[in-house]
Amino acid sequence: MPNIGYVAMALALALALYATVVSVIGARRRIPELVTSSRNAAFGVTGFLTLAVIIIEYLLITGHYQTKYVFEVSNRAAPLFYRVTALWGGQDGSLLFWAWLMSIFSALVLLKKWGSMRVMMPYVIAVTQITVAFFVMLVVFVANPFEQLDFFPPDGSGLNPLLRHFGMVIHPPVLYIGFVSFVIPYAFAVAALITKQTSDLWIRTTRRWSLVGWLFLSLGILLGGWWAYDVLGWGGYWGWDPVENASFIPWLVATPFLHSVMMQENRGMLKRWNMALIILTFALVIEGTFLTRSGVISSVHTFAQSAIGPLFLSFIAIMFAASLYLFVSRWEILKSENELDSLISRESVFLLNNLIFLGIGVVVWWGTHFPLFSEALLGEKIVVGPPFFEQTTAPLWAIVIILMGVAPLIPWRRASLQKLWSTLAGPLIAGVATAAALYLIAGIQLPGALLGFGLCGFTLAATLNEYWRGVRARHSARGESYPTALWRLVGRNHRRYGGYLIHIGVILLAIGVVGSRSYQVETQQNLAIGDSMNITSPIVGSYDITYHGLREGDSPDDRLITEAVLSVEFNGQPAGSLIPVR
Structure with a gap:
């Protein structure tokens, strides 16, 4: 069975390379039969990779531990769910999974767009199939999930607990x-x-x-x-x-x-x-x-x-x-x-929004790769920590939030300053009111938090106002009820109002980020049994956590786990318990 899986991958590689070359030749020499042949070869790639995935899944489910990959990511105690999903639990299987998905997506494109995109389709085949071929080449020659051990282990190592x-x-x-x-x-x-x-x-x-x-x-x-x-x-x-x-x-x-x-x-x-x-x-x-x-x-x-x-x-x-x-x-x-x-x-x-996003991307890319550059130039890996990313990207994210509120309100081509101001006045008032209310009522005093929440309030008001303007227009012009007007408004323009809905989701996410980054309280303390520690938040209140000891046991997937038993009081009142597990 493992040999069949390996042969299936090898045949998929051969067909992917064939499809890549023949599709280009067929397009250049204007031979439709060659292009059609490359399309059929791409379907064959999907078929052979599907067979390989079915076989590796069969080996995972049945516990064929002589297969090295199965031995490394599964064991007899693992539930069926974890055996099936172990396909992407290790490097070899995840690369095969990547190639398989790519072949499926390529096949779907060839099925749907073949008739209407004949001029570009040969080169689409070439690009998708060379990408598939690269990943299949990895699992055929370097990271073979069907590699066999030279002994018969009675059980596997099991999936990484994390x-x-x-x-x-x-x-x-x-x-x-x-x-x-x-x-x-x-x-x-x-x-x-x-x-x-x-x-x-x-x-x-x-x-x-x-x-x-x-x-x-x-x-x-x-x-x-x-x-x-x-x-x-x-x-x-x-x-x-x-x-x-x-x-x-x-x-x-x-x-x-x-x-x-x-x-x-x-x-x-x-x-x-x-x-x-x-x-x-x-x-x-x-x-x-x-x-x-x-x-x-x-x-x-x-x-x-x-x-x-x-x-x-x-x-x-x-x-x-x-x-x-x-x-x-x-x-x-x-x-x-x-x-x-x-x-x-x-x-x-x-355009400004694009530049800001790319600016954030450059900062994150540089910080992520800095250990590689420092090792190459200085001989030492210097890791860039979270403070670098947060301090450099926070101002840029604030600009992104502002632009999310401004963009829908400005027309294409040009707008006058007077018209822009009249359009932005309402959301600006909402943003200032949000910051003022949080300061006066909730007691939030951190300038960064007030600014962040105020910007979120501005953009949320601007986005919701776009829905309100459309609903009110339909209600006035056609006499539709407000719920009906909203339903038909979104139904007639999915792209525009679906985009606004995503913006609302991003704003809610931003509110969570601002709140957690501004008022998250972290502390560490060693506790003996019966000892307590206090965690106080200026916004939420006071938590008292009491440690009652450790207990060990077996998890459903046959792992030895350790649990800590903690009781929690919130502002002096019992609030429940915490049982963290390792």
């Missing part, structure tokens, strides 16, 4: 879907460059792929934060860990891309910018996978150092260099159809 958490079980596949989804718009962008398609056709064709990629990447980051908060004991949900940042950096580039494509669709502007952003997003997606898999930067998330690091760097360099060559060679034909009409316009705000 990964036995529901958030970590669903975090990798969600994040991988986000990563893989962005390969599709990148492939169409490269195809557009090769075929000299300078319109927004590639953007409109891949809009949903971009949105799906952004959504799943966002969910993956949030799930990773949940896992970190629940398992790692960082005292928070975000520690600026290198691998956390590796998924966050592509998000920081993909987010401005989603905004700037609207300028190309509406005004024919920023064609070069959008091409550059999607190329950079693809490179950062692959580099994020590299940081996780290679172990070049120390992290609780990373796998051990392996030989795949240089291969990843080579692939990134080749793909980026090829993309850059195409981008530069098509520079003139990517010229914008319109210029910026006024600094007071939605285009200006979008």
